Amino acid sequence: MNIIRWSFANGIRRTRWLSISSPIHRDLNNPLLFHPSQSPLPSNNRPLPYNLRALSDKTSSSIHDDVKPEPTQTVSQEQQTEEEKKTNHDIKDDQTRVLQAALEHVPTLGWTEAAMVAGAREVDLSPSIVGAFPRKEAALVEYFMDDCLQRLLGEIESREEELSNLVFHDRIAKIIRIRLEMQVPYISKWPQALSIQANPLNLPTSFKQRAVLVDEIWHAAGDRSTDLDWYAKRTLLGGIYAATELYMLTDYSPEFRNTWIFLDRRVSDAVDCRKTAQEAAQLATAIGAGIGNTVQAFLRRQTQ
Template sequence: MGEQTQEIRDQLLDAALLHVVFDGWSETSFKAAVDDSGIDPALAMALFPRGALDLALAYHKRGDEVMKTRLAATDLTQMRFRDRVALAVRYRLEAAEDKEAVRRGATLFALPTHAAEGAKLVWGTADAIWNALGDTSEDANWYSKRATLSGVYSATVLFWLGDDSADHQATWDFLDRRIDNVMQIETLKASAQKNPLLKPFLAGPNFLASLVRKPTSVDDLPGRWTQSGMGTGGMGAGGMGPDSAAE
């Protein structure tokens, strides 16, 4: 996408945000954004073929990019891994800026016709966070990490939408509790893997999990099975990262 095209997309999205608070991510907002921005309607439709739905998708993905840029500029070296994850989720929520736009988006993607798009966006955010934090998993852990974080992120967004505490402190406390819950589960899973009594029962599931590989690209979902034995990695601790159980 050329720089000029991106500027036009951003201009149209910024114009739409002024109307979303009143009319949601609707055709009304899309048409008003086209009128306000002065962009040719045919060009607007070429850039956003599904109108307001594509604008809502662009708004969410813009937040992902802002989060990634902010994380890249932050020194995370002295932080525990679980705190890095919490910070990334916080950065992502703060990138939204307009809570009402997020609320309207949640309403839009709760509709059965758009639920798949909404789930894909949440998964994409979780994937962006893990990639930004340097995740190198290749096996089933690639999926479990993103699935777990998708749940944490979704729950935190819903809490954040109703949070009126100072600086959203109640939301950050809620987020910490959710991550602590995940850490407890991962510690239990790691202990089970080391338990000699349970190892025989886990051998089969671990073998199957070792054959799973992450997608080679965004178009390769849901991924693939290897054909060459055990592969590498196995189930491991899974969840929130290779060092998460210890932290």
């Protein structure tokens, strides 16, 4: 009896085992199980297929493919150069606006950093832009000199008929007068400008600007000679201009009348070639102080 019960229980256990193991056996032999594209992922109560790792890698790859990093944008050297040029142009344009506006404050504040700061505020720029000027006060004076030269050329062009009707020495005196009259609004502060120009760091630019001015005056007067007297003429005219400029600082006559008389006499005497060397030496001595010391040495070398 016990043997019969054991055999019956054993048969029931075998039947249950076969009912569970048979689906697994069939699934393991099913080729679709090894193709993730055709077979769903197994549930928790089924064994993991061998090809599940491949399925996981493919799924991960597709996810990463959807989220790709944006390609980095590379800027060519030409584009960088163009951007730098544009930036530099904008900076120079802002600096020019500051200097132009600062000239309005020079009669009260002088050729100073304070005038430049006031100019920056006037054109709605930060006063910190003044720090971009390596030689602040000198930059303001040099801008004024360049601006006056451009204005002088415009006046010469607009008065061409008037100037052509004058004799040679009167034409030169008239052009110098037009230029010096541009300094009248700043005459009380002009000694400060001369002192800034006389600074050793600023002398090269100062002499260059004055040399260009003298050359333009000679050309406007009609002199086109290229002989050996070219340097002597410009040296002499530079001395006349500097002497008249200094005389103007101490002239309190109405509308600088005595200054223009002084200028006419110096030009008339200089036109006489027999007095050229003597006149140049006298003018160099008259300049005397500040920037004149360097001019004197220059004129002495030219007249030896």
